[in-house]
Amino acid sequence: MNEKTKILILEDVPLDAELMEHELYREKLQFESLRVETREDFINELENFKPDLILADHSLPKFDGLSALKIVEKKCPQIPFIFVSGKIGEEFAVEVLREGATDYVLKNNLSKLVPAVERALKEANEQIELKMAEEALRNREEQLRMITDNMLDVVAQIDGDGTLQYVSPSVKTNLGYEPEYILGKSISELLNLINSDDLEKVKSTFRAVDRSSPNKLEFRCQHADGHNMWLESIGNPLLDDEGKIIGAIFAIRDITERKKAEKELKKYHEQLEKMVEARTAELEAINKELESFSFSVSHDLRAPLRRIDGFSQALLEDHEDKLDPQGKDYLNRVRLSAQRMAELIDDMLKLSRLTRSEMHREKVDLSEMADTIAKELQNTQPERQVEFLIEDGAIVNGDARLLRATLENLFNNAWKFTSKHPSARIEFGITEYNGKPVYFVKDDGSGFDMKDVDKLFKPFQRLHTSDEFAGSGIGLATVQRIIHRHGGLVWAEGELEKGATFYFTI
Amino acid sequence: MNKGVILLVEDDPDDADLTIRALNKSNIKNEIVLAQDGVEALDYVFGSGIYAERDTTVIPAVILLDLKLPKIDGIEVLRRIRKDDRTRNTTVVVLSSSKEEKDVLECYKLCANSYIQKPVNFNQFMDTVWQLGQYWLMLNEPAPAGRISY
Numbered sequence: 001m002n003e004k005t006k007i008l009i010l011e012d013v014p015l016d017a018e019l020m021e022h023e024l025y026r027e028k029l030q031f032e033s034l035r036v037e038t039r040e041d042f043i044n045e046l047e048n049f050k051p052d053l054i055l056a057d058h059s060l061p062k063f064d065g066l067s068a069l070k071i072v073e074k075k076c077p078q079i080p081f082i083f084v085s086g087k088i089g090e091e092f093a094v095e096v097l098r099e100g101a102t103d104y105v106l107k108n109n110l111s112k113l114v115p116a117v118e119r120a121l122k123e124a125n126e127q128i129e130l131k132m133a134e135e136a137l138r139n140r141e142e143q144l145r146m147i148t149d150n151m152l153d154v155v156a157q158i159d160g161d162g163t164l165q166y167v168s169p170s171v172k173t174n175l176g177y178e179p180e181y182i183l184g185k186s187i188s189e190l191l192n193l194i195n196s197d198d199l200e201k202v203k204s205t206f207r208a209v210d211r212s213s214p215n216k217l218e219f220r221c222q223h224a225d226g227h228n229m230w231l232e233s234i235g236n237p238l239l240d241d242e243g244k245i246i247g248a249i250f251a252i253r254d255i256t257e258r259k260k261a262e263k264e265l266k267k268y269h270e271q272l273e274k275m276v277e278a279r280t281a282e283l284e285a286i287n288k289e290l291e292s293f294s295f296s297v298s299h300d301l302r303a304p305l306r307r308i309d310g311f312s313q314a315l316l317e318d319h320e321d322k323l324d325p326q327g328k329d330y331l332n333r334v335r336l337s338a339q340r341m342a343e344l345i346d347d348m349l350k351l352s353r354l355t356r357s358e359m360h361r362e363k364v365d366l367s368e369m370a371d372t373i374a375k376e377l378q379n380t381q382p383e384r385q386v387e388f389l390i391e392d393g394a395i396v397n398g399d400a401r402l403l404r405a406t407l408e409n410l411f412n413n414a415w416k417f418t419s420k421h422p423s424a425r426i427e428f429g430i431t432e433y434n435g436k437p438v439y440f441v442k443d444d445g446s447g448f449d450m451k452d453v454d455k456l457f458k459p460f461q462r463l464h465t466s467d468e469f470a471g472s473g474i475g476l477a478t479v480q481r482i483i484h485r486h487g488g489l490v491w492a493e494g495e496l497e498k499g500a501t502f503y504f505t506i
Numbered sequence: 507m508n509k510g511v512i513l514l515v516e517d518d519p520d521d522a523d524l525t526i527r528a529l530n531k532s533n534i535k536n537e538i539v540l541a542q543d544g545v546e547a548l549d550y551v552f553g554s555g556i557y558a559e560r561d562t563t564v565i566p567a568v569i570l571l572d573l574k575l576p577k578i579d580g581i582e583v584l585r586r587i588r589k590d591d592r593t594r595n596t597t598v599v600v601l602s603s604s605k606e607e608k609d610v611l612e613c614y615k616l617c618a619n620s621y622i623q624k625p626v627n628f629n630q631f632m633d634t635v636w637q638l639g640q641y642w643l644m645l646n647e648p649a650p651a652g653r654i655s656y
Contacts (some may be wrong), residue, residue, distance in 0.1 A: 299574060299603040303518065306603070306626045311523040313628040335628075342626035353607075 005031040006120060008051035011084075012037040012060045012067050019111060020055060020084060028113040039063045046075060053121060058085035058092075060285040066096065075102045078127060080120035084113065154252040157238070160245065162187040176224025195220035195228060205235070218255065227236045230259040294352050301345055309338040344460070347474040351459060354481055358503050359399045366439060368395035368474075369404055370428040373411045385423035386415070394439055396428050396506040403506075410441040410502050415501065418445030418468055436505060444499040448492075456492055479504070512536045512566025515583065516546040516601075517575050524608065525635070536567060544578025549607050551593055562627070566601070568642045571618075573602045573609060581609075582656055583650065584616045597642050639643070639647040 007024070011017040024031055034049050036042050037060055045051070053070060056065040065083055072081050082095055083104035093104055102120045105113045148155045148168045154175065157166040167182045182190070185412040187206070194202050198219035205217045218232050232255045240249040255491045261495045312335045316328060322330070367390055396403070411426065418424030427442040448456070448463055455461045459477035483490040494500035514527065516522040522540055529538060541547035551557035551569075553562035569587070573580035576638045580600065587593045605623040613621050619642070625631050 294606075298606065302603045302624075302626055303521065306624055306628070306631070307520045307524065309626055310527075310628040310631065311520070314524070314527060339627050 003030075004101075005029065005053060005389060006049060006051045007031050007033040007053045007117075008045055008054060008416045009035045009044075009048055010037065010042055010054065010056040010060065010063070010065065011035055012057065016057070016084075016107060019107075019110060023110045023113050026115065029114060029117065030275050033453070039067070042068055043071060046072070048450050051079060052124070054079055054081045055084050055116060056081065058083060058088065062301075066099065069099050069101055071098060076133075078124060080124045082113075082116055082120055083291050084110075092456045102253035108189045120276050152253075154250075156182070156250045156252065158187060158250075159247040164190075165247070175221070175229075175254070193222045195222070200463065216261075229254060229256045231255065232294065290352070294349055297345060298349050302342055305342050305345075309335050312338075348459075351474055351478055351481065354402065354405070354478060355487075357402075359402070359485060361397055361399060364396050364403050366396055366401045366403065366407065367392045367428070369400075369407050370394075370411070370441075373404075373407055374428075376413055377411060377415045384419070386418065387423070389425065389427040389429070391427075393427040394428070394437075396439075398506050399482075402485070406443070406479050406482045406504070413475060414441055414445065414500075414504075416445075416471070417447070418443050419469075420446060431503075433505075438503050440501050440503045442501040447496050448494040449496050450494065453492055453494070459488070476502075509536060510565065511543060512538045513550060513566040513569045514538055514543045514546065515544070515569065515571045515575065515580070517542050517572065517594070521572070521624075528628075528632050529636040529639070531632060532639050534639040536643065543576040544580065544583045545574075545582050548578065551587060551591065551596075560612075562592065565593060567594070567597065568638070569596060569598045570638075571598055571600050573600060573604070573613075581612055581616065584613065584618060588617050597646070599638060599642065 009017045009020060014035065017033075022032055023052075024033075034045055034051075036045055039062065042063065054068070056068050058065045065085065069081050069083075071081055077100065080102040081100065082102055084105050084107060088104060088106065096104060098271050102123070103116045148166075151168055151170055152173075154171045155166070155306075156164060157167040159165050163186050164182050164184060169179055169181050171177055171179055171182055171312070191199065191202070197371070202217065202219050205215055208215055216232065216234050218230060220228050221231050223229050231252050233250050233252045235248050235250045237245050238249060240246045260320050312331045316323070316331050318386075320328075371388075374390065378384070378386065378388075407428075411428075414426045418426065421444070425444050427440075429440055429442070431438050431440060446469075452463055455463065457476045457480040458473075460473045462471065462473040464471075480490050483506070486506050488505040489502040490502065492500060492502050512534070514522060514525060516525060522542075526540075526614075536553060539550060541550055549557045549568070550560065551562075553558055553560045571580050575583070580602075584598055584600070587596060587598060597619045599620045599622060600618045601622050601624055602609060603624055605621075610621050620638075622634060622638070624629065625634060629653075
């Protein structure tokens, strides 16, 4: 102890007091002392001096030890009180101890004083600590009680027999019952409040409340006003020191609103699913219609065209003598138009087939594909001076048939639009944009004006007349559809007479 | 050269005329019988209806079959021809306006000998018919008549 122990000495003989102090010094006790000899002084110094220990003589001229003890027991019973007197009878000793004295020491045996003082101080200290611990525990209990008393959820505790020992006041706001109605009842008495459909579930969960829990349960229960409500409970077993179950604590929550919301959500979900189903069926029907439309386009529109062409030809051959050159020219133009229209129909069907057909993704080597296409093109016109530059290693994941159609269209374009130049260069390569690979087909042919770039990918849009370059204007639209189906992007750059570059990602 | 009859199954008179013209122009001298719907085609092949008197041991050299036909469509005609032992091996060339994949597949599943989309360009059509004649009437050796079991 750092601080000096304050000792109040009630003693009329100063020498006796000094003897006591001497004894304490001798034993190296850190202390300060004050001597009083009247009742008045004694009471005053209890207040002012605030002693940690009192040493009192038995009889004084104007006061006595027993009275002093009674005052201390009344005012500050925690201060240890030791009698130090000349002689003391056994009866008196018993009496003072009964009155609350801590100890007594005989003046002629002062060697016992220090052990008595030390023992008394130690006991006093322990008393204080115990008190503080008790107070802390009481405070904690009060806090916990405050928490459970004020919780929105219901907390209930049962003992080993299933009798309700505690239920939080929130049982009133949640379930409409007064806590007093529930308290002291046994669980089995309360089961009739539970919806009969959930009763078995509740019972079996209840039986399962053992040390392996906590367990959670949702069930329906009757509110005091009769309406049904959904509750969620979590139970935890209460165990004694040996691990034996001595009860359980339940936290119970009103989840009626949540259940309602869940039900609503489920309803909306089902509605949504129905809508999706209906929409899918609609789309499938539209798809079927489209299919039959494209079938009839191919069949019904081609047939009359064939007849126009066939009979024009028959006219040219069988009645040649009756036709002048202009008449023959007109008939030839009729035939050309019919044939042209047939080509357009075919291209349109091809485009629609591309969008309808199923995709089969696999590893595709675009470089190898480009190489093959380049060789095929060169074979169609071996006399043309075209240099092909094909970069290796363009491996993608996509539909091989569709990607081949893409490369064929891009290479055909490059081949076609370089045909007016005596020599040409067509390149296939890989570059990078935003960290992703971008593939490109580049030529140094007739190119295009960037102001026309938006027209490039529209079906049947052509930047050239048929006399300049033949074609139906479906190639790049096809490319765009295929790339979009792969989730990629396609764009173009060009300059008149300098060439064009088509970029795409997969 | 196979001298048998060419059975042309075609409902559209214009198309029939143009096909007959193309056959004539290709120097194919075989007799051409025109059936204008599926029922008439089957009547001819199996000697029923208006062809009840016909000698059905004589099988057409080639059947040129359109798909879109009144009463019984071309696919069904093909199915019945293939189901019958007498005509299981008869040469059937489908001549159609469409080349929808499902039609092509269905015809080959039913063992059509060829599937040809009629080209719009009449010159090409002429070429096609000429090649047909060359192949099926001159080069091809037909299966012997009679019942053949597989």
